[in-house]
Amino acid sequence: MRSIAERLTRYLPASLFGRLALVLSAALLAAHIVGAGLSHLDIFDFEATKVGEHLAKDTGVLVQQLEISGPALRSAWLDKMQRKSYRFSLGPVDAAGLVMDAKLLQAKRKRELLADLSQELGTGYPLAVLAGATPDEEMRLRLLLRDGTPLTIQVFKLRFPVSWWGGALFVSQVLIMLAFIWLGVRQATRPLQALAEAAERLGQGLGQCVGTSLQGAAIAEDGPTEVARAAAAFNAMQQRITDHLAERVQLLAAISHDLQTPITRMRLRADLLDDALLRDKLGRDLDAMQAMVEEGIAYARSAQSVNEAACRVDLGALLDSLVCDYVDAGHSVQLGGELKAVLVTRPHTLRRMVVNLLDNALKFGQDVEVWVDQPSAEALCISVRDRGPGIPPDQLAAVLQPFYRVESSRNRSTGGTGLGLAIAQQLSAALGARFSLANRDGGGLEAQIILPLSLE
Template sequence: MTELKRKLQGIWPNSLFSRLAFVWILALLLGHLINNVYGYISIHEDQIARTDYYLTKDLSVLLPILDAATPSERKLWMEKMQRHAYRYELSTVAPDYLATSTSKWTNPHRRHGLADPLKEELATSYAARSSAGISPGEMGRLYFSLKDGAVLIAIINKTVWPVDWGAGLVFALQMLAVITFTWLAVKQATRPLQRLAEAADTLGSSLHGEAIPEDGPSEVARAAAAFNAMQAQIKEHLAERVHILASISHDLQTPITRMRLRAELMDDGSLQEKMLNDLDAMQQLVEEGITYARSARRTTEEVCRVDIDALLDSLVCDYVDAQHAVRLSGEIGTILSSRPNTLRRIIINLIDNALKFAGDVEIQLGRISPGQISVSVLDRGPGIPDSEMAAVLQPFYRVENSRNRKTGGTGLGLAIAQQLALAVNGSITLSNRDGGGLEAKLIFPVAAETK
C-alpha cells in the first residue's frame, strides 16, 4: 500500500496549474469517451437495423428474379444488387442442413434476422437457414434454396466502426482551450498567493517586509489581511524588545562611569583591579548591546558602488598592522552595488570572532553565481557542535558556559553579524571544517558593474 501511494504521489503533478489542468483534461477525456462510446453503439445499432431492412427488401425482389432468370442473367442481377453492408454469392451445392429445411427460420449466431413480415414470407417460399461468418470480415451468412436447387448466399459484412477525425481535432482544440483558460485562472488566483509567500520569506529573513495588497479572491484577501496584521504585531514586539535593550544598555553607561571613578579612588590595589575588570566587562556588554540594538533596526545606508576586492584588502592590511595573522585569497574583479559600511561591519565581526578562538584566520572571496558573492572566514579553532550551529546566531548565546569574557565573549558578535547580513539581503551560515575549525560564510546578492 505504501509503495503504491509513493508511486501515485510521483505521478501526481505538484503545481496548482498542472493539477487543475490534469483534472480538467481527464474529465474532458472521460466525457468524450462516454459520448463517443454511446454514439458508436447507437450508430452500430442503426447500421444493423438498416442492413436488416434493406436486405429484406432486396431479397424479396432478388429471389423471384433469380428463380425466373437464366444463369447469365443471374450473374448480372447479383452484381447489380451488391451493397456495401452485404453481398451475394451463388452456389450449386446446398449445405446439408438446408436440404432438410422447413419453413421455420433460425438465426442462432447473430442478431441479423430479417425481422419484417417479409421474413415470414421468404421463409415460407424458400428453404432458408443462417450461420456465422466464415471469413474474419463476415458477421453472418443467410442461405436460400432456389427452385432449380441452386443456393443464394447473402453474406453480411461486419459493421465498420466509424472514425471521426474531426471529433479528434475538436477534442484537441478543447484541450488547448482548457489548458489556456486554466493557466489564466490559476495565474490570477495564485498571484496573491505568490506575493504572500514572498512576503513570508522576507519576514522570516529580515522582518522588514512591506504590507502586501489585500486583493484577489476573498479567501486570499483574508489571508493577506491576517498576514499583514501578524507582521505588524511581530514588528511591534521586536521593536519594543530592541528599544528596551537599547534603553537599558544606554542607561547603564552612567552608573558604570560613576563606579569606575569611585574605583579609581580605592586604596586597595588588588580590589581596585578586580573592580575595574568587572566594570570593563560590563562596559563591553553594554556597548555590544547597543550595537546589537542598532543593527536590529533597518539600515539607512544607501546602496552604492563597491570594490569588494579593495574593501577586503584594506581590512586584512589593518589586521596585519595590528599583528594579527589574517590573510586573503580570491578575487571578484568587478565593481558591485551594495552597502560597503554594513559589509565591513559584518566581516569585522566574523574576523574578530575567529581571532578570539584561533590565532590564524583566512578570508576566501568567491562568486557563487553572477548575482551572488560569498565571503568565507575560516579558522582552526575548536569549532562549534552541530547541535548548536543555529543557536549561536541568537543574541547572548555562548557555546562556552563560563562567565569569562575573554573566552566566552558576550554572545552578541555572531548575532550582530547575522542582523547586519539581513540588512544586505544576505545570510550567514556556519559549518565545521575538516581537520578542525569553523567556516563562517556570508552570502549576499549584488548587482555587478563593469570595472
C-alpha cells in the same frame, strides 16, 4: 484501502497545482473518452439498423425480380443490388466449411435482421443461417427461389474507418480541455502559492532576526473567499510580528543607551576607591558592562542597515583597507583570493559585518585570514577563518541567536556578550547574502558570506 491510498499518494505530484490538474485532467479525459465511445456505439447501432432495413427491402425487391426474370436479367439485377455491407449470389455456392450456426441468433441485432427479412419475404422463403467463411464475413443467409435456385446473401461486418481529421479533432479537443484545466487550476492555486512564498519569507526573516526589515510586501487579498480570508489573516499576522520585533529592537537600543550614564557614574566612583584590588575588579566589571551596552546598541542599529543605499564597490580595495587597519593595530590578519571583483552592495553594512567577524576570530583564535572566492557567475564568497577552538557542531545554529554564548566561553575575558555572530547574521539579510558557520579541518572556525554580485 488505506494502504492502497497511501501507495497511490506516493506517485502523485507534490504540489497542490499538480494534484488538482492531474485529477481534473484524468476525470475529464475519462469522461471525454467514455462520451466518445458511447457516441460511436450509438452511431454503430444506428448504421446497423439502417443496414438491416436496407437489406430486407433490397432482398424483397430482388427476390420478386428474380422470380419473373430470365437468366440474363437475373445477372443484371444481381449486379445492381450489390452493396458494401452485403452481396447476393445465385446458383450452387461452395459450402465447404459452412455450417448452421445457432449462436448467431443470440445477438439481438441479428434476430431483428432475420425478423425484418422474414416479414419482407413472407413464409414462402425460409432462411437458413450459416457461419461466415472469412473473418470479414459476419454470416451467410440462404433461401430457395420457386424454381429451386439457391440465393445466398453474404452479410459483412460493419466497420467505421477513423479518418485523420477525426483523430485530429479528438486530439484538439483534449488539448483545449487540458489548456483550460491548466488555466483554471493555476488561477485557483496562485493565491495559495503566493501565501506559501510569503510565509517562507517571513519564516526566514524570523530565523535571521531581521528586525524592521522583516516585513515583506502584503499579499493580494483576492481569489476564492477562503483564500482571501487566509491572505488577510496572514497580512495582519505579519504586521503584528513586525511591530513586535521593531518594539523589541527599540527597547534594546533604549536600555543599552540609558545604561551608559549610570556606568559612567559608577566608573567615576570606582576611581575614588582607596582599595586598589577592589577598584580593579569593579573596573573590569564596568568594562564588561560597557562592552555589552555597545554591542547591544550595535545590534539594534544593525536592523536599520537595510536603509543604506547600494552602490558599486571594489571588494579588493574595501577588504585591503580593512585588513591594513588591523595589521597597523598589531593584529595578525592575512588577505587573499580573488580581489579584483566589483559588485553592487551596501559597503558600510558589509564593512561592519566583516569587522564583526574579524573581531570574533581575533578574540577566540589566531592565524586569522580573509579569503575571497567566486563560487558562481552570480555570487562571491568572503571567508573569515581562524585557528581557534571552533564551536561544537550541535551549537553552530544556536550561536547565531542574540546573547547566546558557547558554554566553554562564558567568562568575561573571552566570552563576550553573545551578540557578535547574531549581528553578523542580521547584517547578512540587509546584504541579500547567505551567512554560515563551519568548523575547519585541523581546528578553527570558518565564517562564510555568500554575496550576490548585484543587490536588487
